[in-house]
Amino acid sequence: MDKRTFLKSLTVAGASLPLSLAALAEHTARYEGAPATNAVASESPANALAANEEFWTTIRAGYRLKPDYINLENGYYNILPEQTLEAFIRHVREVNYEGAYYMRTVQYERKKAAAARLAAIAGCSPDELIITRNTTESLDIIIGGYPWNPGDEAIMALQDYGAMLQMFRQVQRRHNIVCKTLSIPNHPKNDEELVTLYEQAITPRTKLLMLSHMVNITGQILPVRKIADMAHRHGVEVMVDGAHSFAQIRHNVPDLGCDYFGASLHKWLSVPLGAGILYVKKDLTNKIWPLLAEAENVQGIARLNHTGTLPVHTDLAINDAIDFYQALGPERKEQRLRYLQQHWTTQVRNIPGVIVNTPADPARSCAIANVGIKGMPPAQLATTLLEKYKIYTVAIDLPEGNVQGCRITPNVFNTPEEGDTLVTALKELAQKA
Numbered sequence: 001m002d003k004r005t006f007l008k009s010l011t012v013a014g015a016s017l018p019l020s021l022a023a024l025a026e027h028t029a030r031y032e033g034a035p036a037t038n039a040v041a042s043e044s045p046a047n048a049l050a051a052n053e054e055f056w057t058t059i060r061a062g063y064r065l066k067p068d069y070i071n072l073e074n075g076y077y078n079i080l081p082e083q084t085l086e087a088f089i090r091h092v093r094e095v096n097y098e099g100a101y102y103m104r105t106v107q108y109e110r111k112k113a114a115a116a117r118l119a120a121i122a123g124c125s126p127d128e129l130i131i132t133r134n135t136t137e138s139l140d141i142i143i144g145g146y147p148w149n150p151g152d153e154a155i156m157a158l159q160d161y162g163a164m165l166q167m168f169r170q171v172q173r174r175h176n177i178v179c180k181t182l183s184i185p186n187h188p189k190n191d192e193e194l195v196t197l198y199e200q201a202i203t204p205r206t207k208l209l210m211l212s213h214m215v216n217i218t219g220q221i222l223p224v225r226k227i228a229d230m231a232h233r234h235g236v237e238v239m240v241d242g243a244h245s246f247a248q249i250r251h252n253v254p255d256l257g258c259d260y261f262g263a264s265l266h267k268w269l270s271v272p273l274g275a276g277i278l279y280v281k282k283d284l285t286n287k288i289w290p291l292l293a294e295a296e297n298v299q300g301i302a303r304l305n306h307t308g309t310l311p312v313h314t315d316l317a318i319n320d321a322i323d324f325y326q327a328l329g330p331e332r333k334e335q336r337l338r339y340l341q342q343h344w345t346t347q348v349r350n351i352p353g354v355i356v357n358t359p360a361d362p363a364r365s366c367a368i369a370n371v372g373i374k375g376m377p378p379a380q381l382a383t384t385l386l387e388k389y390k391i392y393t394v395a396i397d398l399p400e401g402n403v404q405g406c407r408i409t410p411n412v413f414n415t416p417e418e419g420d421t422l423v424t425a426l427k428e429l430a431q432k433a
C-alpha cells in the first residue's frame with residue numbers, strides 16, 4: 001500500500017473509529033525523515049514534520065471535534081483522542097464489574113505502576129512522585145503543609161495561577177506569614193532580568209518561592225533552573241507550577257533544580273479529568289504535613305497521597321494517555337505546537353492595534369500565546385471571536401499584571417488554516433480599534 005492510500009484509509013477510519021496505537025506507530029514511521037511541506041527549520045526530523053499537514057491531518061482524524069467553533073482553548077482541558085477515550089470507558093466498565101474486589105486487591109498496585117511511568121516521563125525516581133487530582137491539589141499540599149512560622153516570607157507573581165495565590169493568602173491569615181508578590185514582564189530582555197527580579201524580593205526570612213515553569217495566561221517559559229539555583233544560594237526552597245509544561249515541552253523535572261513540582265495530567269498529557277502529579281525531592285517528603293492524615297507507619301512521599309476513595313479508572317487511563325503521547329512522539333508534539341503558535345503570532349506582532357503578550361523568541365514559549373486588541377476589553381474580544389468568527393478562546397483581564405487579551409491555545413488537532421482565521425479576525429478588529 002502506498003503512503004497516500006494508507007493515509008486515506010486512516011483518515012476514513014478515523015471518522016468512525018479511534019486510530020489504534022499500531023496504526024499511529026506505522027503512520028509516524030512512514031513519515032520519519034519526510035521533508036516539510038512548508039518552509040520550516042529542520043534541525044531534527046520532528047521539526048521538519050511540524051509543518052507537514054499531510055501527517056497531521058491523520059492525527060486530527062483521531063479526535064472527535066465539535067464543528068460549531070474552532071477550539072483554541074485547549075489550555076484548560078485537552079480533549080482526549082478517541083482511542084484514549086474508548087480505553088477510559090472500558091476501564092470504567094472494568095472497575096464497575098469488579099467492584100469492591102478491584103478496590104481491595106489490585107487498585108494500589110496499578111496506581112503505583114502508573115505513577116512509575118509518569119516518573120519516567122518526569123525523569124525522576126518513582127519514590128519522588130505521586131498521582132494527585134490536579135495541579136491545585138499538588139501545590140496546595142505544599143503551601144498548606146509547609147512548616148510555616150509567623151513572619152516567614154513566600155514569594156510569588158501576579159501572573160501565577162489564582163488557586164495557588166488564594167492558598168497563600170489563606171496561609172497568610174492562618175500562620176501570619178508575609179506574601180511578597182511581584183510582576184513578571186511579558187517581554188524580558190534576557191534570563192538575568194528575571195533572575196534579578198526574584199532575587200531582589202528575597203530576604204533572610206524568605207522560605208519558599210513559587211515559580212511558573214510556563215505562565216498559564218501568556219505561555220512564557222521562565223528560566224526555572226537559573227532562578228532555582230539563585231534561590232538555593234540564599235537558602236530558599238522553590239516550588240514550580242508545571243501545569244502547562246508537563247507533556248507540552250520536553251524536560252526532566254530534577255534538571256529544573258526545584259524542590260517541589262506539580263502538574264495536571266488533563267492538560268497536555270490528555271488524561272481524563274481527575275489526575276495530576278506531585279514531585280517532592282526525596283529528602284523533603286517528611287517535612288511537609290499531609291493534606292489528609294495518613295497512617296503513622298506510612299513514610300516517604302506516600303504519606304502525602306492519602307485522599308480517600310478515588311475514581312481509579314482515571315488512574316488506569318493514564319497508561320493509555322502515555323501510550324498515545326509516546327507513539328506520537330514528545331518532540332514531534334512539542335515542535336508541532338510551537339509551529340502552530342508561531343504561525344499565527346508572527347503574522348500579527350507588527351500590526352498596529354494588536355498586542356501580543358507573549359515573547360517572540362520561540363525558545364520562550366510553545367503552544368500558548370496571549371493576544372489583545374488596543375482599547376477592547378478582553379471579555380468583549382473573546383465574545384466577538386466566538387460570535388462573529390466562531391473561534392473559542394478565553395479572556396484574560398489582569399491589568400495590574402499587564403496581561404489583557406485572550407489566551408490562544410491550540411492542540412495537535414488544530415491546523416494553520418484555523419490560525420489564519422484568527423489572524424484575519426485580529427486584523428479586522430485592529431482596523432476598527
